[in-house]
Amino acid sequence: MMKRIFEIDPWLVQSHELHPQEMRLQESLTAIGNGYMGMRGNFEEGYSGDHLQGTYLGGVWFPDKTRVGWWKNGYPQYFGKAINAPSFIGIGIRINGEKVDLATGKFRDFRIALDMHQGLLTRTFIYEVESTTVRLTFRRFLSNEIKEAGLIEVVAQVLSGQASIDFAATLDGNVSNEDSNYDERFWQPVEEDAQAQNIQLITKANPYQVPRFTVLLKQALRLNGKPVQTTNETASGLATARVSTTLNAGQSVTLEKDVIVLTSRDVAPDKQPQTATALMTQLQTESFDQRLARHTAIWASRWAQSDVVIDGDDAAQQGIRFNIAQLFMTYYGEDKRLNVGPKGFTGEKYGGATYWDTEAYVVPMYLAVTPPSVTRALLEYRHDQLPGAYHNAQQQGLKGALFPMVTFNGIECHNEWEITFEEIHRNAAVAFAIYQYTAYTGDESYVNHDGMEVLIGISRFWADRVHFSKRKGCYMIHGVTGPNEYENNVNNNWYTNTMASWVLEYTLARLPKADPAVLAALSVTEAEKAHWQDIIDRMYYPVDKKLGIFVQNDTFLDKDLQPASAIPQDQRPINQHWSWDHILRSPYIKQADVLQGIYFLNDRFTREQKERNYDFYEPLTVHESSLSASIHAILAAELGKQEKAVELYRRTARLDLDNYNNDTADGLHITSMTGSWLAIVQGFAGMRYDHDRLRFKPFLPKQWTHYNFKLTYRGRLLAVDVGQKTLITLLEGEPLDIDVAGQPVHLVKEGQHA
């Protein structure tokens, strides 16, 4: 089921072959981004074969109509999607009049490489037009230094014959979204300025009071390092700058295309032309290589805190670096109005919006590999969207705050009732992220102020959402979808009940230290606290004493409980072969559900509980969510099932590089990319951080000679090296007491501990 089109290399995603049948996959895997914007690995010169054109701008989205066909009361009015943005990649090239096009032309010595050190995409090939041969080499990156800047360089070197080369650099707003429902165009041209080489466009009007976005794109060309006079044209939503040159064999020319992209999120539409001009002037004070060096330096400082080295398994090595690089290209906390979209800037599906993935899977990794401010920005994002969360709860007739399943602005914008209305466990993950941040960093300033507003809002939601079953004499939560989305509208999902109760418990525990002004403003009464305590005390948890397991939800055990291994291979993945009702009544689990709870609240369960539940549920799990393998890898590691842990690690680390789920063509699984890091650090190295103490319990996978990772923890930077021995080094910061394999270890800088 795996498909690998790139070579194994520790720092490169590289191929020496073009696969026209896998162009979309190649484009996904060579996507680059800088947190502000991103793009798929489309070709500058254009490509007439099947591919998916994609440029995406952080926070630029459109509320697409959901109200088609059947409709249920309270549904969101729109589904938000990050739309394909005007494209600035284009550099059309003609050689002796023939348009360069790898879908139709003759070429050799092709190579494409994404350098993960710095998110630089390089591509080269020798193109033949009759007896003339020209080597074309492209480099491009989106600057980490000047976020609005994209830099593209193309070098044309004539190897034989004489070449008249025409370049046509374009800014093109005539783009479409493949996932639009009725082939709508989302962009309308506002203005084109041939002289300034600007185009400005606005997202089309919508009836939902969602602001429209105006973007301005500006380009300027340099030939052999010097600004060059170009022949400029415009058409509706399109600007073209042309320059031509004639070269003999052995001669070469370097064309640089500098781009500035502004959006009305940051710069008012009428100010955009002048701001773009100023930024372009600033950008062009240095050369492509100088700007690349500054950009790379920023990457280097990030890698210094986050790199993972694996010896003895190059595929595993490449996988983890690819994941870290793509995560950082998606989000590094610079704009706290943004979040980590499930496909980042690499595709249309999931529309670039925010899911619970962030809190459940991204936060625990980011805490350790980025400065605390980066994770805190993710928490502040939710606090800033609290009004939307109150709105969502109200839409369902409930009190408190319900954070959305999918959103750009805090307001729920997904339109399947079984998700929108019922997958409410997300509302516990948002609270759990506050716990994680506080427990890991020791910084209580969020939880005591803004975070407390979030916790109280969420607690009030849960307190209203439970009902009391007179018959059973306890509180229940009916009608939910748990993390296992292969069951819908179930009653008493153990995970949801457990986490709901945990939220109330955590909120009550934090209340005494909270900012009194927050408590006063929100009028938390003794009666309310007592009610929360009553829910905690009398919450219903489905369990099976005979099997010694927590039961996923009511009546789960009445199913026909065949293991996943009984599913014929030609019916996998089941979500591409079975109709929905078949999936729902099957016992098969998409991703960790009970085990997600055991992962989150790890210190509350005995080893036997963990083992029994793991042994019961993992065999029923089809891991068809990209979020599944990592959690299972961590628990497998904890339970000493090392081979299983490594197998699951491999699946999560190379999910996209090996296209395991056969859907990477649509874009990368950004949010689940943290899974490989979590599997190594929390799994193989057994890192835990609850109870104010960092702990490790490492093992070395058989195939590896050693692995090494960095951790930022409470002002320290640690290096953890696991080989035949474990070596933990304090690289920066004050001395620290930790546990390794159950033994206390005192770390001091430059000190060594086995």
Add this chain to the structure above:
Amino acid sequence: MMKRIFEIDPWLVQSHELHPQEMRLQESLTAIGNGYMGMRGNFEEGYSGDHLQGTYLGGVWFPDKTRVGWWKNGYPQYFGKAINAPSFIGIGIRINGEKVDLATGKFRDFRIALDMHQGLLTRTFIYEVESTTVRLTFRRFLSNEIKEAGLIEVVAQVLSGQASIDFAATLDGNVSNEDSNYDERFWQPVEEDAQAQNIQLITKANPYQVPRFTVLLKQALRLNGKPVQTTNETASGLATARVSTTLNAGQSVTLEKDVIVLTSRDVAPDKQPQTATALMTQLQTESFDQRLARHTAIWASRWAQSDVVIDGDDAAQQGIRFNIAQLFMTYYGEDKRLNVGPKGFTGEKYGGATYWDTEAYVVPMYLAVTPPSVTRALLEYRHDQLPGAYHNAQQQGLKGALFPMVTFNGIECHNEWEITFEEIHRNAAVAFAIYQYTAYTGDESYVNHDGMEVLIGISRFWADRVHFSKRKGCYMIHGVTGPNEYENNVNNNWYTNTMASWVLEYTLARLPKADPAVLAALSVTEAEKAHWQDIIDRMYYPVDKKLGIFVQNDTFLDKDLQPASAIPQDQRPINQHWSWDHILRSPYIKQADVLQGIYFLNDRFTREQKERNYDFYEPLTVHESSLSASIHAILAAELGKQEKAVELYRRTARLDLDNYNNDTADGLHITSMTGSWLAIVQGFAGMRYDHDRLRFKPFLPKQWTHYNFKLTYRGRLLAVDVGQKTLITLLEGEPLDIDVAGQPVHLVKEGQHA
């Protein structure tokens, strides 16, 4: 919550007032049809205010795209909808140059009346243009004699002044559907013939291999009974025939517009012009009044077998006649490719397709009030669609035949998974209709041949759809939506489990008498029969012994069981006020669920069982389906709860006339109109027909002095009159032994029995 805009009258739906705010409601209530086509009560001269234009042709539909937004494997590709057809109603009128328009003009003495004797719509008013006053009187009907013919007459009588009157009769294909998702037009013009006054249109292309429909409309005018030379014009999809006249006070003119409507369902597109000409010639051999007389005679013969007379309650009288008339205008079995759409020819919602309503609610009434061939046509419709039913099951990975929730051609075309994939109890209702037909008529020719093919297909579906729960040691049905659509994806819905088992039982019972050729062709083996018997023997039925009830589905009793009376009035109906998750986890029931099973299999339960279940479930029922009240009325009557029965009867009988559900503006609730008849006959009169014997157990509602209905039964026509005494008369046919109030009665023609 009720809104009544028409006067109470035993045979008329009449108003002397125009309600511009309620135009859509008025249009629904004055819809007419003849089984072949139908139309809302739109105005011939046009109306510029808010209204819903609607003309519908039986079996003419379009497969509208469902694949928008999120999508689940196995979903139907399209949602079928009966589209608004080209309109033939138009007769524009100008008086002294001013366009007659009741939305803007000056008028008085307005009256509109639907005569239920014969489905004739009459409308009259005096229109004033300065000092000129003209009485305009319209009559129209869709012929029961020549199905393709619509006849419209307008009489203009000048009361004062001199009137120059211009008529512009139109055929207009430029129509739209309000419920289209993206404002698509479904019709494309093919040809217009000004001379012949024809327009021909075709439904737009679709990618689903669904045939396109071509329709031809033809008009011809008669002035004062004579064919008249008109000035003819055409435009794209539009034909206009003009005629003018000038009248003095006291003079009048009669304009007849004769219309022929053909579709490619019956006449190939290239043959349509000549066929239409021939039909028009035939039509015009007689006058409007002569054609009306023939049409009325057909109605009279239908009423003779079906009329219900209620003395002492004029509103109830009007309600039942309105329902019978609208049902007969929708379906009288002439075209077995058609079925009874939930809104008939009166609106867009529900798209004119076939639902399980037909088998569950229409069949039991039609059996008794129409010739057996009419009900048999409904059964043959399902048999003819058996290939589609096999396809539907296969789509879900299941064996056997699954009849669709919504269809035109047998293939499921609804797109909510909780309905399409899960509301599978419909597949038992189709089998139950075979039982009903056979038990009522005594005709075994269907069940032994075509019907057996249907029963085996359905049985095989159920046998594959159940699963065996090892834990509980019995067969279960997980993941269904029962008749109560206010719960989705529940496990072991008692009704579904009961009816599934009943189907297997009935099929096994019928097998010995079935056509051996059918059994051989379908290879029913002993092993298969044994497996069916095993399912019957070990089916799981949720029950609660303490409460003495059948439990609607697993965990239903864990809900917060508050009675429906606890819902604040301003939150009713809950489906317009509560979000879907709130409804789902509430204990509130949309329509009979357990009680539907007790209604169907009435002879299998004790009075105590019926009583306990009724007393438990009815208080939880919000009756927000138009199909709910009748079943409850019947059971209430059986249990001696006469007041409740009458209250529920009233709700079902006048659901549309009093606009109880506030949605009649969209169209009438055609399929649930049988409910009032069922409530009277099976409820008040206690009619049962199982075990090959007709039985009655009548009571007389307090407010009524007596009621009277007719029944066709096994070649007999009976009149049942219930007053202080019950009088049952055999009007036609051989002597018959029946039971009345538990006593055997021998009926002979002309005989009288108390």
